[in-house]
Amino acid sequence: MSKSERLRVGILNPASAVGHGGYMQYLLALADGLSRHDDLQVSVFYEDSRSVPSGLATSPVAWVALPTGESRVTGAIRAASTILNTRTSSIGRFKALEGHDLDCLISCASPVGFHLGIPFVGIVHDFIYRYFPDLADFPLKERVTRNLINSRLVRHAALTVTESEVGKSDLVRLFGADPGKTRPIPLSPPPHVYQHRSLSESTLREVALRYDLPERFVFYPAQLWEHKNHRRLFEALAHLRDRDGLRVPCVLAGSGGDHAEGVLSAVPELGLEGQVLHVGYVPDADLAAIYKLSSALVYASFAEYTNMPVLEAMVLGTPVLCSNAFAMPEQVGDAGLLFDPFDVQDIATQIRRIWNDEALGETLVRRGTKRMEKFSLDHFGNRWRDVVIEVA
Structure with a gap:
């Protein structure tokens, strides 16, 4: 197929995505999944160079920097037009998109496609702030x-995409979305997760030494935000120690952020020094190694529809323990143990089960490998291609 016959698809990568690991992983999977189709020409338009992955020399995806230096007046006019549901030609740095003659624009956090007159798809990841408005993570x-x-x-996008059927239902209920214009497309892990699936024993040993990892541990990769529920996870570990005499080391990965000090203050408060290790931000290859070295992923968040770490764990052969909040049971299926994220004893019970039962862990790994067929990059890219074709 000639280049001129391909549909030109743009993905808008806002500066606000930097520091939000889940969104960046989604974007990488989206770009990779769409680029697998010869009839699509994919470009990612970014505002912050920190969001550009390394190793792009062989990538079929074009990464295009948007101009910088937009005036506050231009931004204010665009924001006011968005509020008033009117188009404006004062679109500042996004004016550069017009030169790419896009057939379809995909955007998570901006209806700029409406102002440009480009058919666009809106991505809505979750509405957690509507359920938990008092969380410090979501100020007014x-x-x-x-x-x-x-x-x-919802008003202006040709189609809107959610991550789950639960998300679709909430989009319809909370924002009056047209069910016929809403497409649930399950998450897929980004390509680097598959690239690190087979790591040598020497690499695993080197990573274990570099981060001073315990011989056995459970793993929780998540930013230190209140809704990630670290406190109850720590309390579950203390419960196992105090009630059962079972000491389960826990490794945390993820950037700190504004709430890190408050979250981690529970570690000394519960006497978990030396049992809970926070390794901070971890490069992709090291993160994969830590997954593979761990006895299980424990994903404790009470305020997410779905999550990427569950899928990463399934790809990398790590047993999954996961919160039963929102659409996470829909995502996990029978390939993990679920718990009530508000029930410390339930969290402790599921950790005890996986810690003491090697055969159970092996069963969950087999089920996870099978379940990942549903969440593969090919499947994800095919679903997204259908959306693009429908809109363009």
Whole structure:
């Protein structure tokens, strides 16, 4: 197929994505999945160079920097037009998109496609701020902004994509979305997870030494935000120690952020020094190694629809323990143990089960490998291609 016959697809990667690991992993999977189709020409338009992955020399995806230096007046005009549901030609740095003659634009946090007159697809990951408005993670300004953007995406996008059937149901209920214009597409891990699936024993030993990892441990990769529920996980570990005499080491990965000090203060408070290890931000290859070295993933968040670590663990052969909140049971299926994220004893019970039963862990790994057929990059890319073709 000649280049001129291919549909030109743009993916908008906002500066706000930097520091939000889940969104960046989604974007990488999306770009890779779509680029597998010869009839699509994919470009990612980014605002912050920190969001550009390394090793792009052989990538079929074009990464295009948007201009910088937009005036506050231009941004204010665009924001006001969005609020008033009117188009404006004052779109600042996004004006550069017009020169790419896009057939379809995919956007998570901006209805700029509406102002440009480009058919666009809106991605809505979750509405957690509507369920937990008192969380420190979602101050008033953040909630108001998200409500505005989501409502405009629903109003103006040709189609809207969610990560689950539960997400679709909530988008319809909370924002009046048309069910016929809403497509649930399950997450897929980004390509680097598959690339690190086979790591040598020497590599695993080197990573274990570099991070001073315990011989056995459970693993929780998540930023230190309140809704990630580290506190109850720590309490479950203390419960196992105090009630059962069972000491289960736990390794945490993820950047700190504004709430890190408060989250980690529970470690000395519960006497878990030396049992809980926070390794901070970890490069992709090292992260894969830590998954493979761990006895299980414990994903404790109470405020997410779905999550990427569950899928990463399944790809890398790590048993999964996961919160039963929102659409996570839909995502996990029978390939993991579920627990109530608000019930410390339930969390402790599931950790005890996986810690003491090697055969159970092996069963979950086999089921996870099978389940990943549903969440493969090919499947993800095919579903997204159908959406692009429908919109363009």
